[in-house]
Amino acid sequence: MWGEIPLGKPFGIELRLHVLFFVTLVLAAISQAWVSAYAVAWAVVLAGPVLLVTIYLHELGHCLASKMVGADVHYILLWPLGGLAFVGHSSSPGRDLFVAVMGPLMHLPQLAVWVAILALSAHVVHYPWHSSLHLPDIRSHFWLAVCVGAAWLNISLMIFNLLLPAYPLDGGRILVDLLLLCRVPVKPAAVVTVALAICVAVLLIVWGFVETAILTIAVGAWMLYTTWELVMCIKNGTIEAHPMFCYEGATSQPRSAAPPRSVAPEVMLPAHQPRSAAV
Structure with missing residues (x-):
């Protein structure tokens, strides 16, 4: 695909970087340009190598979980709004729930490392630990500021993706899987998913305009765009064919009246849809 730069196959999984990812660096630099050169450097480090590694490990969690449940893994794409793990369709809501959760949970070990x-760096430079979770002066403690920023980056991305029940974020997939596991029929589950996704997307766009956060606006717009696909599936009566809902036994009717149906064939489904560190 246009603009995708191959970065090898770490852990046997192809990794690609989209050239537009560098837009994130430009926006990060602009956001701190009025502060100081040190602030610009700090923002670029966080939005560059730190964010890349953070997103990659998140997507790697999805991919490794997919392999554990027997699904195919195709590749990982890092792009301006975050990352995408292209994996095969899981065979049940329970397995898909496991795949969806493992991405955000990868932030826990990353947080522990940072x-x-x-703590070690603060001890070396005699910086008081009780206040080191707050952003220190970037000019005098640049590395500590990077560590603090990386720690909060992992916290925010884990909370954003795990606890925000909005499609196409991980939280949206978790919501769908839980609804299906609770035997909620497909169509009501899809309607709930769409309603929550639209509300969250609109709030993100409004917040983005208030805070002048371009990436936040882009994430909200992307959520609306992808949610529209679900809206059309519901309208056309094809929601059961959507990868998030096409499990054996899933139906728009109550489960007790549902005839058995086969699982849909292998599809290319992003295990983790775009999200941005700017949100």
Whole structure:
């Protein structure tokens, strides 16, 4: 696909970087340009190598979980709004729930590593630990500021993706899987998913305009765009064919009246839809 740069196959999974990812660096630099050169450097480090590694490990969690449940793994794409893990369709809501959760949970070990590095670094430079979770002066404690920023980046992305029940974020997939596991029929589950996704997307766009956060606006717009696909599936009566709902036994009618149906064939489904560190 246009603009995708191959970065090898770490852990046997192809990794690609989209050239538009560098837009994130430009926006990060602009956001701190009025502060100082040190602030610009700090923002670029966080939005560059730190964010890349953070997103990659998140998507790697999805991919490794997919392999564990027997689904095919195709590749990982890092792009301006975050990351996409292209994996095969899971065979049940329970397995898909496992795949969806493993991405956000990858932020826990990353957070532990950054906090450990922060504690050690603060001890070396005699920076008081009780206040080191707050952003220190970037000019005098640049590395500590990077550690603090990386720690909060992992916290925010984990909360955003795990607890925000909005499609196409991980939280939206988790919501769908839980609804299906609770034997909620497909169409009502899809309607709930669409309603929540639209509300969250609109709030993100409004927040983005208030805070002048371009990436936040872009994430909200992307959520509306992808949610429209679900809206059309519901309208056309094809929601059961959508990868998030096409499990054996899933139906728009109550489960007790549902005839058995086969699982849909292998599809290319992003295990984790775009999200941005700017949100």
